[in-house]
Amino acid sequence: MKKVTLFVSEGSEASDSVKAFLDKNDVTYELKNVTKNKDYLKELQEMKVFGTPTIFIDGKKIEGNQENKILYELGVTNDSSDDTFSFENVFKYRK
Numbered sequence: 001m002k003k004v005t006l007f008v009s010e011g012s013e014a015s016d017s018v019k020a021f022l023d024k025n026d027v028t029y030e031l032k033n034v035t036k037n038k039d040y041l042k043e044l045q046e047m048k049v050f051g052t053p054t055i056f057i058d059g060k061k062i063e064g065n066q067e068n069k070i071l072y073e074l075g076v077t078n079d080s081s082d083d084t085f086s087f088e089n090v091f092k093y094r095k
Helices: 013-024 038-046 067-074 087-092
Strands: 004-008 030-033 054-057 060-063
Touching: 004 013, 013 067, 030 038, 054 067, 060 067
Parallel strands: 004 030
Antiparallel strands: 004 054, 054 060
């Protein structure tokens, strides 16, 4: 079984969506709410990740709600054809 860790924030529709997706697909995961536990926020930031939801599957990082990539990393599908997403790119272009 793959190790799955999901970092989420309170009040985030995207976080709720990824959590619901994992639950619907019977994926066992460790939930780390960065709003309720600042140690989780620090842990995420130390990995140079500054947004939620972020999921790690056996150490492979997936940022945002990318269902195809999640299924691919879980070994459920051979198709990882979701748009590449990075919080770093979102913040890079903000002024």
